[in-house]
Amino acid sequence: MSRYDPATLEPKWQHEWEKAGTFVARRSADKPKYYVLEMFPYPSGRIHIGHVRNYTMGDVIARYKLATGHNVLHPMGFDAFGMPAENAAMASGGHPADWTYQNIATMVAQMKPLGFGLDWSRMFATCDVEYYGQQQALFLDFLERGLVYRRAAVVNWDPVDMTVLANEQVIDGKGWRSGADVERRELTQWFFKISDFSGELLDALDRLDDWPAKVKTMQANWIGRSRGLQFGFDLVAPMADQTRIEVYTTRPDTLLGASFIGISPDHPIARALEAADPAVAEFCARARKGGTTEEAIEKAEKLGLDTGLRVRHPFDAEWQLPVWIANFILMDYGTGAIFGCPAHDARDLDFARKYHLPVISTFVPRTGAHALPEDGAPAFVPPKSETVRWTLPFAWAEEASGEQAVEAAIGFCEGRGIGQGVTKFRLRDWGLSRQRYWGCPIPVVHCDACGVVPETKENLPIELPRDVSFDIPGNPLDRHPTWRDCACPACGAPARRETDTMDTFVDSSWYFARFTAPRAQTPTDMAEAAYWMNVDQYIGGIEHAILHLLYSRFFARAMAICGHLPDTAIEPFDALFTQGMVTHAIYMTRDGAGRPVYHYPEEVTLRDGGGYLTDGRAVEIIPSAKMSKSKNNVVDPVAIIKAYGADTARWFVLSDSPPERDVEWTAAGAEATAKHLARVHRLASDIAQETSPANGADGDLLREMHKAIFDVTAGIDSFGFNAAIAKLYAFTNTLGKSTAGGTARRQAMLTLAQLMSPMTPHLAEEIWAMLGGAGLIANAPWPVADAAMLISDTVTLPIQINGKRKSEITVPKDMPKEEVEKIALADDAVQKALAGGQPKKLIVVPGRIVNVVI
């Protein structure tokens, strides 16, 4: 009898799968397709245990779908452009391409021992010329259709990375990668016209039934639709060339509560006043200062300056309102001016109280006592869906919701020529130009005669030059001696290439489509795309909830417009699952100066709930922390595989915690998993030898087997991998203890192997072969639970007395209710509780429970 030895059996079965082409995706008419995809990795050089969890989840789905008769597409690639490669080149003097391709080779070598059922023949990296050349073709098609354009823009400039950042890449005023304070600069940049799709991208979220609500909410907030009125206040006395102040509001229904007009310090009128009056200039300078740091926003003292200007209320020419410059109004949102309605806006109320401006309520709660903001109460700002009682309605009933009032107010104003209803979005166009080398070159040419000219497709791909240096900051393409020189595609005269490259988010915005035909001579092959798209199940981290997923949704639409994807694929990901992290405790002590010192898990012995170093010192344990090299709590998958085998790693990352939650890696847990798998192997070896005859225990075992099939299948179908694994533990225990005959036990063991095969495929193949299963278990049809076997002849019903379990009875499964009632009432515990009396009520839920109310 052989021992469980993953180090020999895992490579053996990986070789068998490769030989048989088990996971090569094939189109065929006889089977439904299933496309499962995990977010592809950045080639940092090492796989992370988080990758293992991510890809294991995808692999469980892929193998399960294969066993249930699908043509499965389960590809893998690398998101390979980006800054770290350039940083490495700057640090070590190497070349980004060498660094990247070496890392990819290393990571593939680390991933293959995990036995993922991937179609490696489709692998690509986004830095492959074959890929980014097709991306350039896409760019040209987008350009032709007006989906990408060029304009001068004030951009976020990262002074450390020396590049432009998208708004989405600026976090708390700092570059998302460098962490440096972002500066504002005006540059001519390329933009994707994602804002044209704002409404569509927002509305379509409602149809993504299999996406987490959280992700949809985050995207909806990001797109940020608001419905309002754009209108103007006429200045009583024109000022410079200004006669009117344009305002946008989402609450035109509160126009009769207007108390002042607020303008941004950057508003043209403020600028004009500033030029003429040093006092105004001094105020504006002060007002602009705040609001850049989070801390300043937190303290947020409202600052205002009365300009002395007056405007007329659009409803009443006699009603004049003062114009204030206020520090809380931003020039780049809306029109840079607001009308202040202190009664229904907390911020306006703060301001009005500070500067003694009027407060006028226009509506009050529908019922109940209430204090008015006029009298010192907080601003009354109910949700717009709530019905309120209007004290100053002008186009709707006394009782109406905010939504109804807003629409009525817009209609009223439009009817009188006072402005118009406008829908605005927060989402801005996506600036994609980056002043970097290691990215996809933007395929356009600058010609003195013709201006900006798109490259012709025949000239694609525009390849990155190999001979570049990174010894000085900035973009090496700018200072390359010859690469920039080219002929204008329009007139043939000498011209210069665009030296900006594309944001790396572009690369990841269509790779899922490319996987359907990774070697096609066009960006996609429509026949392949039509067959394989959409991605049926996409799996990745929540950190991509906004950027990557929103950009991909935009790209799918743009590609459909250009004929690179079918119209059915504009929402490319049917179902999305966001998995949790793998965490690990941090072990920490402090040095003489109180600074933390981090210790590797190998240096720490755990006992009595505490951790100790070899010298006996106690360490502080911070549980469930994100893995970080600097904290010495990173678990290396390569070491885990070496110690326990891939199946143990795969099983462990799925067990214990629900997949959407974080799971804490513990040495004890990994050890326990390895022991369990060895136990299963031993059990299978024992069963392979057994010849005991059929007996009375067979039926019970087979019933349990069918229950296990049912439960495990349901678990996999619903992403309940931890629950499925719990069932597998339970069934293994049942099988181990069962006294059933050899044939029944063998059948149960084969089924157990099949049910385990998505999680621990190598061990499953080994057992399958040991017990004489036909072919590869990977290709064996998934077992089906026999409904008849799930129901036993008798059921055990708990008996509750007043809702508390007191006893139980066992009755035939289809015994009529009346009979069950009789038996329940005859039960000792019930008789004792009744003490000769009659129950008030008797509830029998057939097959579930009996409740006696006394």
Next chain:
RNA sequence: GCGGGCGUGAUGGAAUGGUAGACAUAUCGGACUUAAAAUCCGUGGGCCGUAUGGCCGUGGGGGUUCAAGUCCCCCCGCCCGCACCA
């Protein structure tokens, strides 16, 4: 501030409104062994009890229901996202 999520044994966590704590880990006890490892069996929410058993128990308080971890309301705590957004 707004929006969303979560809170269950020592621990990770189960539980279509129907037996709370499946499964696993720690612990403790036992078998096997000269011994250890490995393996196997048992114990594994709290309190009372020799025991059959009883009482309490899912962050706190209230409610709906024959029945609440689950549904509703209020409060506390933690996590995530957004935010001077007009």
